[in-house]
Amino acid sequence: DQQVKQNSPSLSVQEGRISILNCDYTNSMFDYFLWYKKYPAEGPTFLISISSIKDKNEDGRFTVFLNKSAKHLSLHIVPSQPGDSAVYFCAASDGNTDKLIFGTGTRLQVFP
Amino acid sequence: GAGVSQTPSNKVTEKGKYVELRCDPISGHTALYWYRQSLGQGPEFLIYFQGTGAADDSGLPNDRFFAVRPEGSVSTLKIQRTERGDSAVYLCASSPGQGADNEQFFGPGTRLTVL
Numbered sequence: 001d002q003q004v005k006q007n008s009p010s011l012s013v014q015e016g017r018i019s020i021l022n023c024d025y026t027n028s029m030f031d032y033f034l035w036y037k038k039y040p041a042e043g044p045t046f047l048i049s050i051s052s053i054k055d056k057n058e059d060g061r062f063t064v065f066l067n068k069s070a071k072h073l074s075l076h077i078v079p080s081q082p083g084d085s086a087v088y089f090c091a092a093s094d095g096n097t098d099k100l101i102f103g104t105g106t107r108l109q110v111f112p
Numbered sequence: 113g114a115g116v117s118q119t120p121s122n123k124v125t126e127k128g129k130y131v132e133l134r135c136d137p138i139s140g141h142t143a144l145y146w147y148r149q150s151l152g153q154g155p156e157f158l159i160y161f162q163g164t165g166a167a168d169d170s171g172l173p174n175d176r177f178f179a180v181r182p183e184g185s186v187s188t189l190k191i192q193r194t195e196r197g198d199s200a201v202y203l204c205a206s207s208p209g210q211g212a213d214n215e216q217f218f219g220p221g222t223r224l225t226v227l
Contacts, residue, residue, distance in 0.1 A: 043205070044155065098212055102154030
């Protein structure tokens with residue numbers, strides 16, 4: 001049972017345009033959501049997070065939106081840069097434990 | 113400063129053998145996590161330590177898997193009687209404290225291949 005789902009395995013975007021990565025979850029107990037970025041042969045690195053008491057969090061070019069009623073979150077990257085090309089993982093936590101539940105990832109390619 | 117390190121980076125073993133995977137967390141980080149990432153999947157939680165004790169081992173798939181952190185720093189993940197299905201990248205992460213809002217810093221992983 002996949003509690004965190006990323007239905008798009010890949011996304012290709014032109015440099016300078018907006019990248020939108022989507023994530024859906026099924027567990028209504030999740031109260032904290034994170035996005036991680038992963039380059040080949042490296043561990044995931046934290047990008048941005050959002051608490052369930054908010055619906056938006058912004059950090060530079062990265063913004064995460066949370067729609068609790070739809071159990072959906074999205075990561076917006078604008079403007080996209082070639083260095084953003086990586087696999088992006090959505091993750092969630094339920095507050096009772098520190099473990100993270102990850103989605104299957106979306107591979108983003110930003111081309112010139 | 114130094115990040116999370118994991119050794120070995122690659123491990124090839126035969127079915128039925130015993131393996132140990134090591135994780136050196138960031139100095140001073142009290143929480144340590146083990147995840148497993150199979151091909152085409154996201155990281156899957158295995159076990160989490162707060163200090164020396166396992167706070168949550170609900171992700172360990174069966175009793176062939178065991179992890180220790182005897183001095184609250186370095187951790188070893190031990191897999192007995194390895195099976196081909198154990199092949200994956202094993203990721204370790206550490207964080208400065210409890211709570212999901214404490215960033216988990218990941219190491220590069222150990223790629224385990226069971227032949």
